[in-house]
Amino acid sequence: MPKRLALLLAFLPAIPLYASTALGSIFPAANAILIESAEQAESSRQSPSEVEEEKRRFLKAVAAYRDKRFAEALGELRWLLSTSPESFDVNELAGLVHVALGEDDKANPYLARAVRLNPRSAPARTTLATNLMRLHRSSEAEAQFRKAVELDPSGYDANHNLGEYYIQSAKLTDGVPYLRRAQQIDPKAYNNGYDLAVALLRTDKIDEARRQIQDLLKLQNTAELHSLLGEVEEKAKNYVVSAQQYELAAHMDPSESNIFNWGAELLLHQTMDPAIEVFKTGVQRYPHSARLYIGLGIAYYGRGHFDEGAEAFCQAADLLPTDPLPYTFLGKASQDVSPAMADQVRAKLRHYMELAPRDAAAHYYYALSLWHRDRNQQGAAQLTQVESLLKSALRLNPKYVDAYLQLGLLYAGQRNYAAAIDQYTRALKIDPNIADAHYRLGQALARTGETARAQQEFAAFERLHKQQVAETDKQRDEIQLFVYTLRSAEGTGRP
Template identity: 50%
Template sequence: MLSPVQAQTDHRQLDREFQAAVSDYNSGHFRAAAARLQKLVRELPDSFDVQELLGMAYVAQPQDSKATAHLEKAVQLNPKSAPARTNLATNLIRLGKLGPAEAEFKKAVELEPDSYDTVHNLGEFYVTAKKISEALPYLEQAQQLKPSSYDNGYDLSLACLHVGRVADARRQVADLLKQKDTAELHNLLAQIEEKDGNSVAAANEFQAAAHLDPSESNLFDWGSELLLHRTLDPAVEVFHKATGRYPNSPRLAIGLGMALYSRGNYDEAVKSLLRATDLDPADARAYLFLSKAYDSSPNQAEDVIQRFRRFAQLQPENARALYYYAMSLWKGRRVEDATLDLHQIEDLLRKAVALHPAYAEAHQQLGNLYSDQKKYTEAIPEYLKALERNPDLGDAHYRLGQA
């Protein structure tokens, strides 16, 4: 049995070791802190402070799986600590354990219902989990507790927008803009105005956001808004400048291609969309718009065919990839062209409908291929399948009548 003097000496040594661990942690030396605390926790397994700090030292490294047991032990030792429950909840989120995390956040709010941080954290959790309706009451409560909070106010505005409370969202953003004039607020206000049908106001706010912060995202949003409402010359200008600033952005190249196509600049549109496919060869959107632009501009046939061939090779189980490749071959080379391989086109279209039997356009084009070769017996079933899947295909009705 230790004498009182020895016990006091040991206690002081343990306390010095703990303070050294705290110093290591606060200095960012998390491994050193964890090493000290691992020794301490064997001596003081029921110390809330040691268990909590060791858990946080593991979190900071990050070694979340190691942290959980210590953070859980800390909560067991001090179940009325809202910060401890919040730390555990945050750790559980990082491990993908959303149900237990939600329970800890809720318990923290029960313990400290008037704490901005605990209430906001639960609201933020629901926002991250895309449970907007559940988030709203907590975000509103947090805003009442701390009306000057920018982060909570932004989340509250976004949540109101998502549930259709447009007026509340606009009012909240207006309050925030009085505190801080930021690009993200103007971008959010633009989304609010768009939701409310105010396209001119939306475009102006997207423009304001892009001027404050000409990021790739803000420029894309501005150009897309102009394109959506067919303000074509400004849309082309915005996307053109944006692609100059961010030449490696696939979606900006797509946006420029779409804007040019909508304005009737088909050759330039194809060039921009070809560029988009090179920037991200796996992005199906670029090929969709390239196929549309190519219909109006066959002048770059070989380049287009090469891109669709690559797409089909990258995604051989993608019915649309095979369809696009087949149609690019067919459109790019006239029937009298000796290099035109109708059997290859047929094979690609047949594979496309096998992969996606409900693909009406592929059935229609397969019917057209047979019909052009006067193979009406094969053409008729394809037209019937096309019309069964999409009765609005006028050309299929006409071709079926001819067949």
Template identity: 50%
Template sequence: MFRGRLLRRPPFSFSGGSECLCFLIPAIRHAKMLTVYPTLSSKMSGTMTFSERKKFIELKGLLSLLLLTLLASVGHSQQTETGSISGRINDPSGIAVPGAKVSLLREGETVPVATATTGPNGSYTLSQVSPGKYLLTAEHAGFLKSNPANIEVAPRKDAGFDLTLARDPSPGGASATNDSRAAQGAGTPQYYEKQRLKPADFTGAVDPGGYSAAGQAERTGRLLEGAAQLKKNPTTDPSIVSRGPSVAESKALAEMELNLKKAVESEPQSFETNHSIGEFYIHVGKLAEAIPYLEKAYALNPSDYVNAYDLALADFETQNYAAARQQIRSMLQRQDKAELHNLLAEVEEKSGNYLEAANQYELAAHMEPSEKNIFDWGLELLRHQTLEPAIEVFRHGVERYPSSAKTWIGYGTALYSRGIYDEAVKAFSQATDVNPSDPRPYLFLAQVYSVSRVEARDVTEHLHRFAQLQPRNPQALYSYALALWKGERGQNAQADSSQIESLLKSAAELDPRYPDVHLQLGILYAERKDYPQAIEEYQRAIKLSPELADAHYRLAQACVRTGEKDRAQEEFGIYERLHKQQLAETEKRRAEVKQFVYNLEEGPRP
């Protein structure tokens, strides 16, 4: 069904009475069997990612909504015209106050009919306001709430109105600082209030805990890649995605497409018909075919936010970054919104404009310090090894959203990359406690089981819980085995070799194509000096993953022990080749990382 802002208006709007329903009847007969993709515009609701919009949901709800909204529109072709209010919130010296809450109330009422938050330049816009007389107020932490201002909204007109917020004279109020810009980004890390990203004069800089040590580089890279994957929502059932539409479903969708095309042919200059067929193509994953119709709808009504946003997002997903950038910047001129800055940041990141991407993520987080915006900003800094700022951003994120597992994971990854291992392990452990049944945080914790002697026992306990909760998960058994075996070394803990072997064998049975399990079994047997058994396991690991350098090295060592010197020399040679390749790839990644630094001498952007 339609979600998010698409619910605010009917997707079709005809004035021809009940006969306009006829073209939907054939499709409605198939409603129980049809599936389509959710709408892109649901991104604005904050509940879905773009990848989820490509996944199938039942079309019954969609068609029911089309029918209901269409019926509701019959006899109501003349809709109430609305107006808008826009302006700027300043302090007494005329400096903009970003992050202020603007509320619009009817006279005699206490519940606002509309609210807005000011952008970085202090501007706000209240759209689609019904004509009438209202009271307008503004408020911000550190300032006194403004007195209600009388304002009248007329149809199809914008009522411009600026408000001034007086500083709060109480201790800790805005007057406590000489810089009224300290109000900027309320709720965001104060450490960054007066900082601005600039390109560093170097690339590939060495940091103490991440890429400075070759032994940690690969692990740091895996953590970063894992954190980046958390931007996607993994809750969707993959079986729904993979099956595709049935023959009957495809036939019904084709019939619906034909009817929508007929509607466009009948009313080619109708915003609703062009927008609706554009959304249909988005639903079925045909983004390139959706764009021309969304563009036509945009030309007919450029002020429609949903259509404009979906057009920008479709351009982005079809890798037309120049068009997406132009579309988003055009929208920002009309309405300065955090989600637009966030989307523009994604466009700039994909275009290789990393500095601008980081600055746009920062703007979005200051304007709207949501879980997503804070995470995205911190991740962008982390991707480019700007570690100290990333730590501060994520630290603020977990303080504000203590129940966000992905924010704790981002915080742990930033700490680990900086070499602050004990705190990193604590952060990953905290992530597992948010929702103990979620396997993802455990997989991050499992990668750092051996880096903290202080937290070793706690890590083992958490991974034990993982194995208990998911006894059929090979990664859970493997992770717990390694924590038992290696995580508590140096803690006077006596690992049960038979228990570790049993856990690893169970993991291998659950997933026969898990090379790391066979590598660790080989190492376990080698510690027992059972070299023939160790060689067998190393060979299994290499068969599953020929590029697993450590398996070749361990196999070479075992061959030395069994007197197979020629084979050992061959395996050492393979290891050297693979090891050099890995070092070269690591060095290349370091050189390609675009570094940022914060200039502490410049103030924030306007």
């Protein structure tokens, strides 16, 4: 999922008030310093040689700053600050040098003084605002960004910077108008346009986001734009177009993220064979990406290749040994694999339970992996272990509905129907809309001769079953949940 919103903080050392490489256009300085120095000379009766010395030292400080010789620049600035403490340019440069040295707290007084000396400078306010953000003084930063827009309402930089401030502060709705205005001022501004499209998508302005991306594609045909357009079309439920855009992005730039997005879209379509091929290519290129292995496992599992799916989940677990996500998929797959693969799956689940003893799901899935092994030949000791693990899961999470259901099934299998009824009833108190729980409860009640209650539970089962979506749709919903979870996980781009 694209997450390339520009971060102002990353650009702070590059926000100086000069942009040209020619010394004659620095700040307004190389030329304006002559005027400023002349005015100071007249008021303080400086000699021409003193004025010339200030100019020489200032230009030397600027050159040192631009060459990243910050200590040298600071040495010149100390002298300049002693002779011209009220110079806007000297204070601004001193602030920038301290920023470059990572000394944001030392930079702020100089940047604030520069704004006081030249309050109508929108760039100076932007520089101060960005430093205030670094110091986590957000409300003060916002005030400076807003003042910059007031001073330069038709300026691209002022509008773009305020918009980016709001984006970075997770105030997308507030940021959109300023990014939109900046784009109107400079329609060829790619970074602003991209961030605007992302903000529009996140605020559900789907049609405008699509138009913005299409306008940018006319300027630059990039993989990230096609990937973002894929996300837009997916949100608009244009799944075929979405898959095409993700595929195009992956061909243009076969990054881990682009390959995953393409494969994930195929999973959502339940086109498992193409998804298998995409994810196989992905794990060959990025063998350290756990989510690509999980995607491959889901595709194999959806195709009915349970052992291959479990093997992929095991690979993901090896890459993320303390992350619950791979083990969740392994646990779900444990009941369908062959006996040989079941041993490997069981070992992984036991290892995770030992690593995460407070995770209820770890106990639950390890219990299932033990129980699904040769159920007809299990002895009392093993069933006791399964019972103990399920109870541990419930102690850790008293609202774990699935654990109540499995414990009920365990007791029913032992013909302990009273205990089974208790577990099913507990599950239904937490979630009364579980059709299977009503059915199992009805069976247990019938076994104990409570025919009337059993019929009520069977009726509830029929009613809920009819309300539920078809099994294929339920499977799609599960895959969709998996995909969205995986998209939110950080991929590993290391080959």
